[in-house]
Amino acid sequence: MPEPHADPGPGVPEIAFGPADEPWRNSFGGLSLMSGPPDVTPPSSDPRRSYASIPEIPYGQFQLPASGLTEEQYAAAENHFRSWLEQQCRVSVGFQVSGDLDYQQRLGPYLGLALNNVGDPYQSGAYTHNSKILERAVLDYFASLWNARWPHRRDDPESYWGYSLTMGASEGNLYGLWNAREYLSGQLMLHSGQDSWSSGGGRYGPAGDPAGPRSNSYHPVIFYSQDTHYSLTKATRLLGVDTFQDVGRRWFPDENPLAPGTPWPAEVPSLGGADGDGTIDIDCLAVLVDFFASRGFPILVNLNYGSTFKGAYDDVEVASRTVHEICAKHGLDERPVHHDHRGRHDDRAAEEQDGSGGFDLRTGYWVHVDGALGAGYAPYLEMARRAGLVAAAPPVFDFRLPTVHSITASGHKWMGAPWPCGIFMTRTGFQMVPPREVEYTGSSDTTLAGSRNGFSPLLMWDYLARHSYDDQARWAAECDRMAAYAESSLRALETALGLDLWVARSPFSLTVRFRRPAPWIVQKYSLSYETTHVRGQRRPCAHLFTMRHVTRDLVDALVRDLRRVGAFAAG
Ligand SMILES: *Cc1c(COP(=O)(O)O)cnc(C)c1O
Numbered sequence: 001m002p003e004p005h006a007d008p009g010p011g012v013p014e015i016a017f018g019p020a021d022e023p024w025r026n027s028f029g030g031l032s033l034m035s036g037p038p039d040v041t042p043p044s045s046d047p048r049r050s051y052a053s054i055p056e057i058p059y060g061q062f063q064l065p066a067s068g069l070t071e072e073q074y075a076a077a078e079n080h081f082r083s084w085l086e087q088q089c090r091v092s093v094g095f096q097v098s099g100d101l102d103y104q105q106r107l108g109p110y111l112g113l114a115l116n117n118v119g120d121p122y123q124s125g126a127y128t129h130n131s132k133i134l135e136r137a138v139l140d141y142f143a144s145l146w147n148a149r150w151p152h153r154r155d156d157p158e159s160y161w162g163y164s165l166t167m168g169a170s171e172g173n174l175y176g177l178w179n180a181r182e183y184l185s186g187q188l189m190l191h192s193g194q195d196s197w198s199s200g201g202g203r204y205g206p207a208g209d210p211a212g213p214r215s216n217s218y219h220p221v222i223f224y225s226q227d228t229h230y231s232l233t234k235a236t237r238l239l240g241v242d243t244f245q246d247v248g249r250r251w252f253p254d255e256n257p258l259a260p261g262t263p264w265p266a267e268v269p270s271l272g273g274a275d276g277d278g279t280i281d282i283d284c285l286a287v288l289v290d291f292f293a294s295r296g297f298p299i300l301v302n303l304n305y306g307s308t309f310k311g312a313y314d315d316v317e318v319a320s321r322t323v324h325e326i327c328a329k330h331g332l333d334e335r336p337v338h339h340d341h342r343g344r345h346d347d348r349a350a351e352e353q354d355g356s357g358g359f360d361l362r363t364g365y366w367v368h369v370d371g372a373l374g375a376g377y378a379p380y381l382e383m384a385r386r387a388g389l390v391a392a393a394p395p396v397f398d399f400r401l402p403t404v405h406s407i408t409a410s411g412h413k414w415m416g417a418p419w420p421c422g423i424f425m426t427r428t429g430f431q432m433v434p435p436r437e438v439e440y441t442g443s444s445d446t447t448l449a450g451s452r453n454g455f456s457p458l459l460m461w462d463y464l465a466r467h468s469y470d471d472q473a474r475w476a477a478e479c480d481r482m483a484a485y486a487e488s489s490l491r492a493l494e495t496a497l498g499l500d501l502w503v504a505r506s507p508f509s510l511t512v513r514f515r516r517p518a519p520w521i522v523q524k525y526s527l528s529y530e531t532t533h534v535r536g537q538r539r540p541c542a543h544l545f546t547m548r549h550v551t552r553d554l555v556d557a558l559v560r561d562l563r564r565v566g567a568f569a570a571g
Pocket of ligand 1: 167168169170171229231304305306307308370371372373410411420421422
């Protein structure tokens, strides 16, 4: 046998490692002395030099030797890390995540319990130590908030179905797009054709030859705006869904209907382009959707309800109605999908007169709403508006609209959580058959993850149990006012400095954009940033979010720092 971990090279094992600055090799315990060193790989170079260093918390203190850390080393490292983290959280204003969390007193004991919500939330299954009972309560709460029919009932296609995500809205977007792809490409739905399911069928089969001119009916094409979160692009790639640009370039290279003769854009333009408020340009969406719907392609649209950088709210009602009307014009509003459609003609009349085999009726489009922050926040802002606490709230986005198929929201954004979590929701009638039935867990594999975080439903349940609609409506109004305050403070600074800071706030949004300041300010306040191009001018921007933990004092402290000499030197 060759020695698997031969001498890694002169000097390398002598690299100072861990809190004691000992050579890496020195930390093997007594067992290894009896039988020779364990089969593990030494560092090939000094890790402390390989990673970006954070001066306040030097990496060496946290490195893990084989012996682990002594009690003193552990206490020093953990204290150091925690006080650094507490400070970073306290003054974080750059992201749409709430920072005032107080779960630890009540929920600490659950860290000693192995919670796991594997499988469908409505089936308890073999893994009994789950929090699905709380998960169902949380889902019912959101179903009500988002005006879906509830409770979930497997026999009622109009009732909602959903689950608590182990990731955040990125998972909700991925799952929503998977659901949409399966639905639009004619795969088997949970709600119809149970015969084929129970007989082990599972799928209707692939939707014909993708290169064939008659295969468009089961070839979904996705549309999302230029202000869309990167998780949508990633989900699109992961799932192999074609964007309108993919299909346009491949089959209609010179036919971009937005500007004939110019290349296809990757995304639907936003109103006013990079300089606008960040909402999708519905007229452009209409032109693009019409181009593809008229050629028979099923239409998959993502709308943003609170976009990531500008906090923009797409007009979901108007956009989705527009999509519906265009699809109706081309026979894609409600269409029969035959369970044996593979290889058959797409001609609707031919399908309708063919009575053989089962079929179901479904829309030829799917509208997914990415409401990472907005779907968790705007319903309370609307309550605040009704109570006269604020003047306006964004338009309706939820299941009141028959044209909306699925919605996702992050749990850690508006509510606040110590880790990513969230909700995905659709209608029961849109559920697809999972790829495989699993006997092992005793509950259907209807979710993206196998094992699912069971602590997250507990957190969300705790939050919702302790905060009434009234509390949240007041907070929503308060955050909205704080955003207005931040905007006016930045405008005053702009005047004082005599420098255009490009201050902007999209309607109803909790974020204010401004010229990106010097790196130390970006770092101190965890500011996120993005470079936009406005009329050929490069504009490095940052933004702040006035989440619940962001007080006037914190906004004032940031503005004071921005007033210092050199604060905008790097911009
Ligand atoms: C934050 C965000 C996401 C991603 O959500 P995670 O919970 O971070 O996975 C998706 N879309 C929008 C609009 C977001 O702001």
